């Protein structure tokens with residue numbers, strides 16, 4: 301949609317895209333092209349269109365972060381830097397303009413927190429800065445809120461925390477509360493109008509799907525949206541966010557917990573071999589998998605992304621569920637550390 305609209309509205313010859321390191325947008329060729337997770341995407345290199353990459357704000361492991369970890373505080377709050385990652389983005393935009401005579405057609409971002417990257421939260425101000433640079437360049441903003449949409453980070457949509465309204469908003473999961481598959485792509489009037497015209501102009505957006513506007517899925521979405529308005533309101537979600545914070549709090553004392561990154565009702569716990577050195581576990585040690593496996597035995601379903609445990613309870617979870625989450629995490633991590641130390645001692 302952006303590619304075609306950029307040609308029609310901006311007169312671009314070769315609309316180009318840029319996305320942050322470790323971005324994930326799905327598994328179709330377009331989405332894979334926009335993605336920047338090597339292990340998922342590299343085998344398809346020959347099929348993909350080129351997309352530039354810029355540094356993501358992974359403060360915990362950022363080479364420009366001069367801050368020191370503080371117990372109980374997420375890396376985005378103890379970071380000390382001069383926004384070098386933003387400067388790098390600005391340089392990439394300027395280089396694109398110099399080399400091709402065209403700015404990027406769009407910058408594609410998961411706002412507030414990147415999921416598959418390892419629950420990488422963005423420090424306050426990052427999204428505004430990136431978006432302002434994009435706007436100055438007349439590039440469109442595409443925000444992928446497949447994970448963050450429908451209240452996951454607090455407000456209805458994550459972009460609202462920054463006030464930077466996107467030109468394209470990609471939605472899915474939370475639209476039906478996960479009950480039936482349904483996605484939506486929202487566009488500004490400017491982009492929408494690129495596909496309007498007289499019949500003979502042939503400007504129609506010619507890309508539909510067999511199940512577009514599937515009635516059953518739309519009915520589930522309407523019910524789910526109704527629940528968001530009546531029961532799972534922003535204040536309810538704020539209460540859940542506090543329960544999650546309280547549930548995760550005891551984990552900060554754990555020697556293998558390096559960072560905890562929470563955004564509203566979602567969080568990632570990054571486990572490390574050595575906290576003071578931030579030494580990661582080797583992927584072959586299956587650290588995340590082992591912790592999540594134990595959690596499932598304790599009745600809590602989570603998902604690892606490498607060494608990061610993803611926590612994302614549904615909005616119907618109550619205080620007891622969060623308490624169960626907390627004690628299961630404490631137990632699973634304690635057992636994991638004991639086993640790891642034993643392995644270490646045994647050489």
Ligand SMILES: Cc1ncc(COP(=O)(O)O)c(C=O)c1O
Nearest residue numbers: 324325326410415444446447472
């Ligand atoms: C941010 C983000 N974008 C896109 C997707 C892909 O969504 P789908 O599997 O519905 O294509 C996901 C799925 O996890 C996601 O987290």
